[in-house]
Amino acid sequence: MLSWSSDAFTNWLTQNAVNLTVNAINTAITSTAQIASGNVGQGVGNLASSIGQTIGTINQASLMPNTAEGNANSGDVSFAFNLLNIKFMRIRAKTEYLKSIDNYFSMYGYKTNLLKVPNITGRQNWNYVKTIGANIIGNIPQEDLQTIKNMFDSGVTFWHNSSTFLDYSQTNNIVGD
Numbered sequence: 001m002l003s004w005s006s007d008a009f010t011n012w013l014t015q016n017a018v019n020l021t022v023n024a025i026n027t028a029i030t031s032t033a034q035i036a037s038g039n040v041g042q043g044v045g046n047l048a049s050s051i052g053q054t055i056g057t058i059n060q061a062s063l064m065p066n067t068a069e070g071n072a073n074s075g076d077v078s079f080a081f082n083l084l085n086i087k088f089m090r091i092r093a094k095t096e097y098l099k100s101i102d103n104y105f106s107m108y109g110y111k112t113n114l115l116k117v118p119n120i121t122g123r124q125n126w127n128y129v130k131t132i133g134a135n136i137i138g139n140i141p142q143e144d145l146q147t148i149k150n151m152f153d154s155g156v157t158f159w160h161n162s163s164t165f166l167d168y169s170q171t172n173n174i175v176g177d
Contacts, residue, residue: 008064016061020054027051107168108155120158125170130155 027050034043092098109128118129134152138145164170 003068003070005066006069008067009062012061012064013058020058024050024054103168106172107157118152121160122174123160124173124175125159125161125164125167126172127158127160128155129158 027047031043031047031050034040034046093101107128109130118131120127120129129152131152134149136145136149136152138148159165
């Protein structure tokens with residue numbers, strides 16, 4: 001295990017945030033009651049004192065340095081038996097997961113996030129195209145044009161070879177320009 005640093009203030013704030021809030025609410029209630037009963041000076045004084053203490057406590061905690069963790073490597077059984085070495089292992093996802101991911105991208109393509117003319121002919125057997133706000137113009141009825149735009153925005157597959165229609169097991173290599 002390698003060493004790491006820990007943000008002392010964030011840890012302190014995580015541990016004390018609820019208590020700070022509860023104390024502030026209690027002080028506000030007590031001070032309000034004192035002010036309502038005529039002890040304005042005492043109520044305001046208690047409220048100001050509590051706010052000052054809280055700010056001071058938070059400021060003091062924010063000055064704490066980060067702490068080093070995970071570096072206790074002496075007197076440890078693992079250290080004594082030389083078991084704390086860095087180990088490198090080759091790992092990968094299971095074959096069925098890789099195949100599933102590959103099939104997904106083969107069927108639906110890859111996200112490009114580019115403003116461009118969609119590529120509908122760049123693959124051997126099919127191209128999947130999905131747009132956002134397709135900008136298509138043509139001299140056709142507007143209702144038909146809107147249907148085409150909706151088709152592109154929903155995602156459409158262009159099949160280039162009728163003999164492989166809907167057969168995603170086919171190779172779909174990139175074809176030259």
